[in-house]
Amino acid sequence: MARNFYEENQDWKSAVELAVNEGKRTESLSWFTQLKGYIDEGRTKSFPPDYFIESLLLLKRLSMAHFEQLLSSLWKRNDDEKEFLLWVKSLNSLFQQIEYDEDEIWYETQDLFQEVFLSLIKGKYLIKEVEKLIPDLLKNWAMIADPPHAALANGAILAWNDYFPTTLEQAVVEHAESYISGEVLAVKNFDESFNLLTEILQWAKNEAIEIDSSLHLEGEPLTVENEDILRRLQAHPEAERSEKLLQLIGSILNNMLSKKKEQEKQLIQNIQWNTDVLSKLRAGIHQIDDWKDGKNNLIKKSFQARKEEIRDSIQSGIPEILKSCSDLISEDSDFKKLSVEINDEMNLRVELYLREKVMPQFQLKFQDWLQEVEQELKESQYFIHELTEGLNQLLEENKLQMECDFQVLNDWKRDMERMTTFVTYEKENIFLRFTPSQFLIKSAGRLLGSIPQNKGFLASQYKKLIENEDFSDAVQLITKKFLQQLELFERTLERDMMLFFENPVSEAKQAVAEMEKEKAQYQKELDELKSHPERFYDPIVLFQIRQRQLEWLDIGSVGQFVKDDKIL
Numbered sequence: 001m002a003r004n005f006y007e008e009n010q011d012w013k014s015a016v017e018l019a020v021n022e023g024k025r026t027e028s029l030s031w032f033t034q035l036k037g038y039i040d041e042g043r044t045k046s047f048p049p050d051y052f053i054e055s056l057l058l059l060k061r062l063s064m065a066h067f068e069q070l071l072s073s074l075w076k077r078n079d080d081e082k083e084f085l086l087w088v089k090s091l092n093s094l095f096q097q098i099e100y101d102e103d104e105i106w107y108e109t110q111d112l113f114q115e116v117f118l119s120l121i122k123g124k125y126l127i128k129e130v131e132k133l134i135p136d137l138l139k140n141w142a143m144i145a146d147p148p149h150a151a152l153a154n155g156a157i158l159a160w161n162d163y164f165p166t167t168l169e170q171a172v173v174e175h176a177e178s179y180i181s182g183e184v185l186a187v188k189n190f191d192e193s194f195n196l197l198t199e200i201l202q203w204a205k206n207e208a209i210e211i212d213s214s215l216h217l218e219g220e221p222l223t224v225e226n227e228d229i230l231r232r233l234q235a236h237p238e239a240e241r242s243e244k245l246l247q248l249i250g251s252i253l254n255n256m257l258s259k260k261k262e263q264e265k266q267l268i269q270n271i272q273w274n275t276d277v278l279s280k281l282r283a284g285i286h287q288i289d290d291w292k293d294g295k296n297n298l299i300k301k302s303f304q305a306r307k308e309e310i311r312d313s314i315q316s317g318i319p320e321i322l323k324s325c326s327d328l329i330s331e332d333s334d335f336k337k338l339s340v341e342i343n344d345e346m347n348l349r350v351e352l353y354l355r356e357k358v359m360p361q362f363q364l365k366f367q368d369w370l371q372e373v374e375q376e377l378k379e380s381q382y383f384i385h386e387l388t389e390g391l392n393q394l395l396e397e398n399k400l401q402m403e404c405d406f407q408v409l410n411d412w413k414r415d416m417e418r419m420t421t422f423v424t425y426e427k428e429n430i431f432l433r434f435t436p437s438q439f440l441i442k443s444a445g446r447l448l449g450s451i452p453q454n455k456g457f458l459a460s461q462y463k464k465l466i467e468n469e470d471f472s473d474a475v476q477l478i479t480k481k482f483l484q485q486l487e488l489f490e491r492t493l494e495r496d497m498m499l500f501f502e503n504p505v506s507e508a509k510q511a512v513a514e515m516e517k518e519k520a521q522y523q524k525e526l527d528e529l530k531s532h533p534e535r536f537y538d539p540i541v542l543f544q545i546r547q548r549q550l551e552w553l554d555i556g557s558v559g560q561f562v563k564d565d566k567i568l
Helices: 002-008 012-026 029-040 049-062 064-078 084-097 107-120 134-144 147-163 170-182 189-206 226-233 238-328 338-395 407-421 436-448 452-468 472-482 484-491 493-531 534-555
Strands: 214-217 220-223
Touching: 002 012, 012 029, 012 049, 029 049, 029 064, 049 064, 049 084, 064 107, 084 107, 084 134, 107 134, 107 147, 134 147, 134 170, 147 170, 147 534, 189 226, 189 238, 189 534, 226 238, 238 338, 238 452, 238 472, 238 484, 238 493, 238 534, 338 407, 338 452, 338 472, 338 493, 407 484, 407 493, 472 484, 484 493
Parallel strands: none
Antiparallel strands: 214 220
16 A cells, blocks of 8 residues: 555656565565566665665575666666766675575676676776776676686686786786696687777777777788777687687787877877967967058058148149239229129139149049059068968968959048049138128128219228238138048048058958967867876776776787786
């Protein structure tokens, strides 16, 4: 009733505890069967591995078959779990408490030990994580193994002892040596060796470790591909195939070690190369910026000089033109309308001067400026091309395509053509301005202009006024309006020069960003390699231990084995 209640309410913790407790109390196999069902269904993941040791010890006494089935279910439950190493520790503890009977056959359990051993040394764990677990595991495995499994277990003991000679009891090692040297080993060593090779190649692929595409084995090249290896080894007698394959595995492991050293050396070289190239790229960017600033200043000064020449031409010519309008005045002039007429004539003469005298100068000066600018920009592009070629040689590829934007020059030509084609002149109040001298003479003209004897006096006063008048305000206003478009154009020069150089600068900065990222990645890999060398070297050692295990089985004699290729 309690079990049904827990299951209906999905209270699996209580259901598992009930099965464990009732199994111990009643020693009924049905409760252990129920417990196995919970384990297979994944209901026991919240329990620590050693929780089930007492149940297993009891079940071993009750039923060997049920014991092995429950143990196998626990193994499968922990196969991919983070607490796998804790479970191995519990497994060792369990078998240290078990009473052994020589007549017992451990059908499933010896396969379990082999799987656990291979899981610990297939490159997933570091040596410091497994070195305290494997000695007890191997001793327990050898204790229960039948002849085929005993060969693997004792071969593993000797292989582990070759690399970690102080971790196993001397009696265990001597028993393994005696077994290996005294038995005719009927082990499918080639299959085991080929499985090891497959795991090594997969590990190398996952770790992005390149292995030489062709390795020589006794003068015979073998491509590191499973199919090719199988095909090539079929030329060899069956008795030699395992030996040849193990020799190839040894060559691959040694090759991986040398590749790792080459990788570290290459990372250091790559970082130094990136550092040098980055320095050159940054220097190139500074060169472009300096060149750009220099050309920008040169072009602006050249523009400003021509603009000031036009300004001087306007400001020096217009006052004389305005004063020359005194020739319009005579005693016959209509003094009531004379101020308006003089103002109109002044505007006509100024407009004519701007159109016929100033505008041709304007056109010539700025056509010359455009030619000068075009030469400067072409020179800039040549400089950029030279810089690009040098940087690409440094980069060892045509990575940079730094082209300047000559659309800027086209836009300038269009704007200059528009500004120099015609004069837009707005009529100004040159002689109708409210000044004391103009106010007096204009008032006198309106009051006295109708009296004939006063006309001579008025004419002379008007002439005198025009010839002595300060027209600087009007001249400044006319000049400002005439040069207004040039002023606007000048304010865009710096922006346009930035646009002209924008692509080269952007290309170089993009290259810098990519190389900084690349350098950072190389540095990260190098730091990881130096700070955690065990992440690479430990799996290699463990693969070598497994290779050594198979070599012990292949040789079958202690005296023939040479211990000369360890990397410790």
